[in-house]
Amino acid sequence: MFGQGASSTVESQVTDIAILGAGAVGQLICHQLHSVGLAVGLIAREASASTTETYWQELVFCPLSSTDADTDSVSYRVPTFNLNSTSLQQIRLLIVCVKAYQVIDAISPLLGKLSLQCHILLLHNGMGPHLALAPQLQGRGLSLGTTSQGVLRQSRWQVKQTGQGLTQFGHFTGPALPQALRDGLLNAIPNSEWVEAIIPSLWQKLAVNAAINPLTALHQCPNGTLAQAQFTQTIASILDELVEVAAQDGIALDRQMLEERVYRVIELTAANFSSMHQDVAHHRPTEIEQISGYICDRASAHGLSAATNAQMCQAIKQLSAITPQA
Numbered sequence: 001m002f003g004q005g006a007s008s009t010v011e012s013q014v015t016d017i018a019i020l021g022a023g024a025v026g027q028l029i030c031h032q033l034h035s036v037g038l039a040v041g042l043i044a045r046e047a048s049a050s051t052t053e054t055y056w057q058e059l060v061f062c063p064l065s066s067t068d069a070d071t072d073s074v075s076y077r078v079p080t081f082n083l084n085s086t087s088l089q090q091i092r093l094l095i096v097c098v099k100a101y102q103v104i105d106a107i108s109p110l111l112g113k114l115s116l117q118c119h120i121l122l123l124h125n126g127m128g129p130h131l132a133l134a135p136q137l138q139g140r141g142l143s144l145g146t147t148s149q150g151v152l153r154q155s156r157w158q159v160k161q162t163g164q165g166l167t168q169f170g171h172f173t174g175p176a177l178p179q180a181l182r183d184g185l186l187n188a189i190p191n192s193e194w195v196e197a198i199i200p201s202l203w204q205k206l207a208v209n210a211a212i213n214p215l216t217a218l219h220q221c222p223n224g225t226l227a228q229a230q231f232t233q234t235i236a237s238i239l240d241e242l243v244e245v246a247a248q249d250g251i252a253l254d255r256q257m258l259e260e261r262v263y264r265v266i267e268l269t270a271a272n273f274s275s276m277h278q279d280v281a282h283h284r285p286t287e288i289e290q291i292s293g294y295i296c297d298r299a300s301a302h303g304l305s306a307a308t309n310a311q312m313c314q315a316i317k318q319l320s321a322i323t324p325q326a
Contacts, residue, residue, distance in 0.1 A: 026097035100290035103129035126290025141174035170198025213276035214312035224270025237308040
């Protein structure tokens, strides 16, 4: 069974689940798991070089505050480990919530320190890192996930949930996620489900990201603007290319359903700004390579052209190139 999520002493804390990537999504997932009593902690990547102590921050609870919708904020504490902590061996599930382009660099230093029984779950936008990571797992199990929950980070350790959304998990390779851990995730995260065929679900989420993210970043607009007629043909072309490429990868997607889903997201999140829009606005790297770029890479692998997605990819790269990086 799981260790207890709350503990009067840090020394007695047993952490079954660790989250790598304490951004907005990572903190939201952490809050949800902690709220139902799961033993969850954070791995502090950025602090790992600031001390030589093996157990530094292993016994420190970082103050986090999560605000759900219009309710009062809830403060809670979770253990934080650095990359040298011996407690990493206890972790049964590592949830990776960093940006897609950070996955390999973030997880590589951990692979030699985690138990070979530790299961890994990738939870990010875009696709691609799972293919690069799988050969490095030394027999560990790998699951993939996607979430549409809305969340904003208001300060370093405070997030606000801005909307409900579907969260999906599914097995990709290696040993399956133990049933107790699977049930724990589904119980903790509202509107979540286990999907036996996760790759098609990821392609569906990729379609939404590919249609919305680059265009909102390029036109500096909220999602709802994309309902205007001037964007119709571009969105259609993005989806046409994606469906053709996915089919070559053995993934059959319903073109009409994808278009309906894209415009439903545009409507439901009309006032929101996409993550790529926010990344560009805040001078941060984007996940364009794992969204439009992934479609182009798979197209190239099959001798196809994905001209519109390539155009989106190039335009975002050019926009980022003239924007100073933080």
